[in-house]
Amino acid sequence: MSVQHPHRTSSLHPPPATSSAQRHSHRSPSRQSSSHPTTTSESHSHHRSSHHHHHSSSLHGTEEPIILEIGTRVVRAGFPGELSPRCTLTYKPDYWRRVGEKGERRYMRPDGARGKVKKEGQLGGGVLYKFDTGLKSEEGANTAVKSGKDEDEDDSAEVEEDVLERVLRDAYTRFLLIDPRSKRVILPVPAAFPTKRLRSITKVLLAQFGAPSVTFFPSSVFAVAGAGVRSGLVVDIGWYETIVEGVYELRPVKGGKLVGRSRRAGSMLRDNMRDLIHEMKEYQERDTNGKLVRQRIDDDELDEIVARGCWCRTKGEGAIDDGEEDDLDQSYTIPLPDSSPKAPVEIMFDRLSLPVESTFFRPLESLNGPADVEDDPTLPQHIYDTLLSLPIDVRAACLNKIIFVGETASVPGLQTRVIHELHDIIRRNGWKKVKKHVVKKHGTGAGQRRNSGRPGTARSFNSGFLDQARQRRESMVVVEDDSGGESTGEAAKEKTKPAGALRVIKSFGVWTGGSLLASAKVQGKYEVEREAFARSGYELDTSDWKNL
Amino acid sequence: MPLSPFPRIFISCPCVEARDTEEEEGKTFNPRSERATFSLFPLDHLLYCDDCGQVRCPRCVNEEIVCYFCPSCLFEVPTATVKTEGNRCNRNCFQCPECFATLSVTAVDPFPKTDEKTGLPMGPFTLLCNYCQWSSAKHGIEFEKPTSISTQLHKMKTANSDLSSQFAKARTFYTQKGKQQDELSNAPSNLSRMMAMYSTLGSLGGSKSKGSFGKSKTEENDEANGVIEVNEADELEVINRMRNANFEDTATLEQRYEQPHKPRFKDDLLPIAALLRTKRSKRCRACRHILVKPDAKVSSIRFRIKLAAINYIPQLNLSRLTPTFEYLNLQPLQNHQYLLTVTNPLFDPISVTLATPNKTPGKYGSNVTILCPQFDVGANTDVWDEALQDAASAPGAKSAAVKKGKDGTGTAGSIWDSGRNWTAVVVEVVPPSLDKEYWSRHEALGYQEGEEEEGDDDAVVQIPVFVRVVYETELVREDGAVAGDKKEKNEHAYWYVLSVGRIGKTKTHPTVAP
Known part of the structure; x- marks a missing residue:
């Protein structure tokens, strides 16, 4: 599929791809x-x-x-x-x-109760790719998006x-x-x-x-x-990763950076939902000795809850204080199927929007993960970054054709919310491409985060193996600025313009x-x-x- | 008495070894390896190719469809119309969208008026689930006639219709585009055209190009292409509907996947037309020999050809020699005796050699001894032969040939018992005791003490047994005549896996008989 943009050869944009060979060497061999x-x-x-x-x-x-x-x-x-x-x-x-x-091996237990008990993540856990199951709730935060290379070369590829x-x-x-x-x-x-x-x-x-x-x-x-349509920005919210990619005239456009990938995706949403339910007092029961034990929830039960109960506020946190939603908050009962000993989950409906919030809109440090993990950009920021990296004409064609695909993207409210936040980011930053990167390049750790006072604007790649590639890309961005010379003027124009052109279309x-x-x-x-x-x-x- | 899942017996189809050439010859089969799951089959799932002299599992056969039919009305669907009808029954057969049971067409009125002329009940009709009481009428779908429901449903405006019309628009858009030029494959011309455009635009300056570029290339008429914008009001409406509904009112994932329009709420579910089934013939992948050929008539359950492995490969059966121990609670470090019966389906006597590793593979290996690993099994002759023989000989005569141990525990080197086409030998299993680590993990996973874990449970004793069978058959010439006294030597050799039980905790009062 040709992605090639002739302007790479034109004098307007010197090709940022001069180091493609070098970049290649930094990528995981299996990707x-x-x-x-x-x-x-x-x-x-x-x-x-x-x-x-x-x-x-x-x-x-x-x-x-x-x-x-x-x-x-x-x-x-x-x-x-x-x-x-x-x-x-x-x-x-x-x-x-x-x-x-x-079939489930069901037989009578000594106590006469029939129960389905499953190991978490056992038997494939509903996913084809086993090596990725390293991204589980507890240890997930530090494994990040692994490259295709397994540590232990075992049978897993054959089993797949x-x-x-x-x-x-x-x-x-x-x-x-x-x-x-x-x-x-x-x-x-x-x-x-x-x-x-x-x-x-x-x-x-x-x-x-x-x-x-x-x-x-x-x-x-x-x-x-x-x-x-024939062009647009595709936001593919998959299971292990979210991929944002521009498409122009039915050709995927690889911008000046590696494909925008983030692990804010379906499996993280499920983990956050599990955490939400485990936090609840109501979802803890006492065993026969009066000891408080936390009940286990099967992955497939969680999948159901995510698919059926999960929703997303269409407005960010600042906008909730209108008070319009407060009185609507009501209790919501989630019966757990096939699990007689388990009590149904009683939860406030508003709380069911929290997992989406923490998965796509908050910095990841707010989760249980260790603090030293580098942050993934939030979804709106991720989209903005990808838009920034696109050639300017492609970006223009993509702005009013943002397309969400993937199972998780159907969470009601998510797409509207992303666009609202993206709108804000564009209004704040315009399309200033260079400045941010140059500042960031010299920052380290927490200092890398922009000082905007809002959560969810920190950006950088999480995966270590992309780091070097990213740095190279950033230095390239600087070069682009020097020669292009139009970016600042462009940004100023964009800033005054209302970003009303943003539009999500259904796919x-x-x-x-x-x-x-x-x-x-x-x-x-x-x-x-x-x-x-x-x-x-x-x-x-x-x-x-x-x-x- | 709980229903025991033991013993279980599987055969490893050799097609896996053939595929992985790196696999060493003569290596002990490991039933615990992850891949073993995909090559192990119960004997009755296997076919046999008599040209190759090899068992054939579902993975090493090619299938050909003989006929298509609806499992609900048994109506055979002609091959030509199968695809256009979406592989689904085009008549009155529907599945419940909620519980997937078969729906029946009934009058909405429980006491319907009958038509004076025909005496048949009058409409309107509904599709009713006799299992969960789902009724299409409750969701606004009623039918005038009790026949050709599928056609009537198709004409109705359902949640699906909007999608279909949007899809039709998009399809026209692309088909027309596709005709104009083969965009994706014919890139060079496309590319040069774009370059030409860029060179002119480039001279005009970047900011101007931006505005015109997106539109000049393609005039995208959104309405006509079926482009639909996602708007906030729609999403809020869905959220409000969720808020006001119960969790049970939303469709489960399983229900959604069955519906083309992926409804979020149960109210929007549509009845599912019954999926057609097929009769298939099967060929050996290696030699194209037909292994299974069903009768082409839908209502017939006959097979013209059926080469089942059970008619060629000896069958293994396992039972407890003394019914004093429980399969689900094997006692660590105690000797458990099983009776392994080998049954010969062939018309020639076979000689059997069993081989097994002393210790079963896995984290907790059990010691296994087959008391008599080499023996003969009689031919599968006429059933009456045995009865006649028995009648002829004295009742005690047969037992003399069988060397049972004095105390009924079997002796090494001799078989336990044998009959017309079967021989039984004793297998001794001494399981190890499971360590604390196992039990704490078992409990942490939420299992009860005697309960088997999903997947590969370390506590289950799985014995790989290599069964080698040698027999001589009379050589059959091409013309079908038996070639005198010339005999052909044949051999079967397969890995069997015997799951004999699950190791339990040591009982304080041993119940195993001394």
């Missing part, structure tokens, strides 16, 4: 598949060759593909031109069980393949009702997706199911398509966007065919995938 700005000539020739490549192998080109969205928490599969996928499958614990051992195979077999034989060998597969791939994992998925599809080919598309492009989501594009016979560039894949010994050649 090779993204964000390498290339020169226009390179991508030009590349396009031609891959185009040719496609035509030489258009044996299956005319036949309708299937669209497969393989997420961390769900798999969606279906046919192009359809509104919704034929199936949405979750990674149920059954997929981790032996055949013939299926095994589980994925079971899920896909379900999709093919129960819902799609097709022969997997007959259909090409279109696969949306999120930005900075680990190559190792992509290889696993490709291997399952091509080697195990015998699909003719797999075509990769950036999922942000599908998200934009799902909104009925059908990544899968449906893919369905739309595939039905329009849009052809992908990155295609792996079965025979070629087998010849290469089931390895992906990602050398020319500069912009996926």
